[in-house]
Amino acid sequence: HPQSTTHALKKRGKRHIPILLGCPVPRRDIDGQCERYAVTMLSLFKPWARAAAVPLKEATIGWTQAFDDLMQHISPSLMAVMDHMHEQWECRDAAADFSA
Secondary structure (H helix, E strand, C coil): CCCCCCCCCCCCCCCCCCCCCCCCCCCCCCHHHHHHHHHHHHHHHCCCCCCCCCCCCCCCCCHHHHHHHHHHHCCHHHHHHHHHHHHHHHHHHHHHHHHC
């Protein structure tokens, strides 16, 4: 690999919670954000590469179909992570309902 002398991967000894910077994770329960949610979850949870050998999705299917295909094979632990990512929206909704 061309960066083998300057870059390395290291397994951390302690667990860490990643902080996603930029736009928040799209909601999965709003119709207008379903495709953005599918793209986000695929990019976070499906192994892929820029090379054509390992695409994020096949060219013949849409993002939501590719996400549905991923959900057929995803582990329960990764499903739980996705559920926890969605809880931020549920908490915000509950806080807004409580303050209204």
